Amino acid sequence: MNDWLSPDEWQAVALSLRVSAVAVLASLPFALLVAHALARWRFPGRGLLNVLVHLPLVLPPVVTGYLLLLTFGRRGLVGQFLDQQLGMVFAFRWTGAALAAAIMGFPLMVRAIRLAIEAVDPRLEQAASTLGAHRIWVFATITLPLILPGILAGTVLGFAKAFGEFGATITFVSNIPGQTQTLPLAIYTFLQVPGGEASALRLVLVAVAIATGALLLSEWLARAVARRIGGR
Amino acid sequence: MLSVAIRHHFPTFTLDAAFEAPPGVTALFGRSGSGKTSIVNAVAGLMRPDAGRIEMDGRLLSDSGTGHFLPPHRRGMGYVFQEARLFPHLTVRQNLLYGGWFSGRRDRAGFSRIVEMLGIGHLLTRRPVALSGGERQRVALGRAILSDPRLLLMDEPLAALDEARKAEILPYLERLRDETGLPILYVSHAPAEIARLATNIVLVEGGRVIGAGPAARILSDPAIAPVLGLRETGAIITARIEAHEADGLTRLGTATGTIFLPHVEAPPRSVMRLRILAQDVMIALDRPERISALNVLPAVVRDLTETDIGMLVRLDAGGEAMLARITRRSASALALEPGKPVHAVLKAVSLAPGSIGGAESGGSTLP
Structure with missing residues (x-):
């Protein structure tokens, strides 16, 4: 593998994997909460939350990236606060790439998890509560196991989306090798220099392999949802 | 003793019911849509009535006056729903033990006794999808009993079953009534079921209680005949069985004289x-x-x-x-x-x- 990919190329692949994994794992709890809220709770601002969550799916990624820069940049409202209070910097760091990837993958994760939650019969949860289970236990022992395949499918989709993220990343955190130059950015960069086609092509193959694998995995998990909720 | 006095406004009708359920099987009886299920849901804590009080054995379950409302998981009500509502991702054994996970009680003897009583020992490793309707309902019944409830709520547990499956489950319900002494609130609109199981009857019509009392008295009350209809009155x-006679008839003694029936499958006395x-x-x-x-x-x-x-x-x-x-x-x-x-x-x-x-x-x- 190391012989096949040059150190620069390998660096881009490794960075992309790290950025996507962190993005997905860090946003999973929020995705679960938002999906549950959208599927089960009725509250003022529910429609607004729904729009907000799905916005990155329809906005041009450059716009999302620029909004992130305005908000989380060193001069941005949130960015300034995080920098001064917690010493956390997103701008032009790999963490910023992860944030951009998380925002872009979030709607896909929420959608998959929400569909799984909506497929769970609330009457099963009622039955569990009459058997003595507190709401938290009902969620842990009934809802969660039943939606687990949906969570996994959402995670895979979110990971694939994060892995391919380009526009928001390059706008928000630029294109710094080893820091923010993820795989798509590296492909773009190789294509800009003479003789870079071979490197670009190798990275394209890696991207195709990872994306295909993710899609297959997600399809398989989606079928597992149906099986589990149908009761095997 | 369960005592209920609740009022609740639904879009289509108003529930305004008050009754007491002494130990034994109390049947909530009335037509479909008369509010029986809402009453049971209020007792279970799955529905919060607009106004009223519910008390079980001196323990306050809900009181709109003080705003007291005990959540369902702390009420200790075993609820057998019309559709079994078994957990599809758990085996029959795990379904049966579910209530025990939270009460913290592990009563092995109780478990095998209930499993034996309901005849579900051979199903323990299966998943709910692999069960027949009657088997599912028996497992649901076992699951509710094994949660060690103070009161068993049954909302038309036989309604979704065909006649053969009903006949399969009724004897288990009778054994439950006679062997465990667990108080039961039983919802039904089938007079035959009620006549067979109930010790007390609460008649519900249009969200109101129109009569309540011991089963024998209520069923022989001419005033309720229109509710039952001619065929069911x-x-x-x-x-009491006195003897099985040689010609195949069974002789039974009643308070007023002897009755002969085609052979009854039960021992004398x-x-x-x-x-x-x-x-x-x-x-x-x-x-x-x-x-x-x-x-x-x-x-x-x-x-x-x-x-x-x-x-x-x-x-x-x-x-x-x-x-x-x-x-x-x-x-x-x-x-x-x-x-x-x-x-x-x-x-x-x-x-x-x-x-x-x-x-x-x-x-x-x-x-």
Whole structure:
């Protein structure tokens, strides 16, 4: 593998994997909460939350990236606060790439998890509560196991989306090798220099392999949802 | 003792129900949509009534006055739903043990006793999808019992089953009533089920309680006949098997005389409930001789009631009430009036085994 990919190329692949994994794992709890809220709770601002969550799916990624820069940049409202209070910097760091990837993958994760939650019969949860289970236990022992395949499918989709993220990343955190130059950015960069086609092509193959694998995995998990909720 | 007094406004009707359920099987009986399920949901804590109080054995479950509302998981109500609602991702054994995970009680002896009583031992490793409707309902019943409830709520647990499956489950319900002594609130709109199981009946119509009391008294009350309909109106009386006779008949003793039935599958001295439909009872002034009906019981007319479905005569048969439906013309031809001694002629067919209940309630409890 190391012989096949040059150190620069390998660096881009490794960075992309790290950025996507962190993005997905860090946003999973929020995705679960938002999906549950959208599927089960009725509250003022529910429609607004729904729009907000799905916005990155329809906005041009450059716009999302620029909004992130305005908000989380060193001069941005949130960015300034995080920098001064917690010493956390997103701008032009790999963490910023992860944030951009998380925002872009979030709607896909929420959608998959929400569909799984909506497929769970609330009457099963009622039955569990009459058997003595507190709401938290009902969620842990009934809802969660039943939606687990949906969570996994959402995670895979979110990971694939994060892995391919380009526009928001390059706008928000630029294109710094080893820091923010993820795989798509590296492909773009190789294509800009003479003789870079071979490197670009190798990275394209890696991207195709990872994306295909993710899609297959997600399809398989989606079928597992149906099986589990149908009761095997 | 469960005591309920609640009021709740639904878009289509208003529930305004008050009743008490003493130990035993209390049947909430009424037409579909009369509010029975809402009452049970309020008792379970799955529905919060607009106003009212619910108390179980002196423990306050909900009180709109003080805003007190115990959440369902702290009420200790075993709920058997119309659809079994088994957890699809758990095996039968895990479903049965689910309640125990939270009560912290691990009663191995209790587990095997209930599994044996319900006949579900061979299903323990299966998943709910691999069970028949009747098996599912038995597992649901076991799951509710094993959560160690103070009260068992059953919302038409047989309604989703066909006749054969019903017949399969009813004996288990009778055993439950007779062997565990667990108080039960049982929702149904099937008079045959109620006659077989209930010790007390609460009649619900249009969201209101229109009558409540011991099953034998309520079922023989002419005033409720229109609720049941002609085909289902009938009293229940208690009988005890005396002997199985050589010609295949079983002799039973009642408070007022002997009854013969086609062979009853139960040992002598068993106590049974017999359901006698009003349309299957004829009235004779003299003891009829040379008649094909085997069962003729002396009785005294208690009262006569004019109803939509004809003249209902309530008879006192050795202290037990019996209903007979006759025409107005017969009533005047026989000059029936309260206090008049008569003979009730029961057509043998009316005592088919299907209408025979198990032992009287309040029976023995298992060690």
